[in-house]
Amino acid sequence: MSELNLALHLKQAIQKVATGPEYSKDLSYTEAYQAMQHILTGQADPVQTAIYLIALRMKRETDEENRGTLQALMDNSTISQAAVDELVDISDPYDGFIRGVPASSFVPAVLAAMGVPAVLHGVAQVGPKYGATHHKVLQAAGVKVQLSPAEATQQLEQIGWTYVDQASFAPSLHALIPLRQRMIKRQVLTTVETMLGPIRARLKTHCMGGYVHKAYPPIYASLARQAGFHSALFVRGVEGGIIPSLQQAGRLFAYQAQGAEYQVDLVPQDLGIVAATRAVPLPSALVPAEDTPIDSDALAAQAAQLGQAALAGERGLTYDSLVYASAICLSHLKRYPDLQTAATAVRTVLDSGQALTVFEAAKHSF
Secondary structure (H helix, E strand, O other), X not given: OOHXXXXXXXXXXXXXXXXXXXXXXXXXXXXXXXXXXXXXXXXXXXXXXXXXXXXXXXXXXXXHHHHHHHHHHHHOOOOXXXXXXXXXXXXXXXXXXXXOOOOHHHHHHHHHHOOOOEEEEEOOOOOOOOOEOHHHHHHHOOOOOXXXXXXHHHHHHHHOEEEEEHHHHOHHHHOOHHHHHHHOOOOHHHHHHHHOOOEEOOOEEEEEEEEOOOOHHHHHHHHHHHHOOXXXXXXXXXXXXXXXXXXXXXXXXXXXXXXXXXXXEEOHHHHOOOOOOOOOOOOHHHOOOOOOOOOHHHHHHHHHHHHHHHXXXXXXXXXXXXXXXXXXXXXXXXXXXXXXXXXXXXXXXXXXXXXXXXXXXXXXXX
8 A cells, every 4th residue: 555545544544533522433443554554654744643642542442443553563563483382472561660669570481480481572661651661670680682583582482481672573663652752641552562472382372461440351352362362361460560469359351262251360368478568569769759750770670689589589579479470370371270289389480490590591692
């Protein structure tokens, strides 16, 4: 399709979605796909792009709009196939964490140590939170975060886990970050970009993501099916991540073999996790003053320190976080009969230091 035709599709899409609360109309899957295709060329007028994305958000995106947008992103990304039969795609929020010390950057190494290949992906920094991202945490831990898609795929095949940055596998999407920062508010890209799945397995690729608001599990499940994930689970996690509250009962929604969603109730105490806080609390030195952004680099460094200690078997809330999230994933994959058995197995791997060995292998490849 010519550039002129793509530009016309974006203009027509804006005319439909940006006509106010009473007259705005939903886009079809194809219309959303074509509008996003033009934006990803880099030739779209940035004002029109911003108007389109904000108008979609104010109208509230539909399932067809979400899926059309996702497919356009997938068609403009490098999606590699690894020489493994199954793998887990960890889909945490790309804007990171700011309310506690994140632990999920270390879950893939635990899964890999237990025979389940896993991939992380993200960006260095993006709004609306501008928090400690996987990119920043892994970089602070000494892991290379600028691998090409081919290098990341090879690393996953060799050691069982990897990180691949959006700048590497989806450069046209990544190029929109400066505009997104100027827009301030969340847009459809924030919802769909975590579902790209930059590395796929030969047989089954599984998605593990998180959510906060009750409306999102069916939205994410539909996107996961669009992306081709064989199964998916979405945890009601702290800050929308994959780790549930360590303090209170929680839940997740999942599907198997692209089937219907079902709910699983979670009780951390059933796994021997007893905590006074929902997540690893911020050290007092990192608590920002009112109306001051958190030092995400310092937070990432703290996460890197605690994460590697937990991988070495040091008990604490980061250790408990890794046990909880990893057990949930392994149970979903039917590697263990229940969460309690899976949690026991995870503790054994952490206490042996095997997970740390797998994590550190990423520091010495490439």
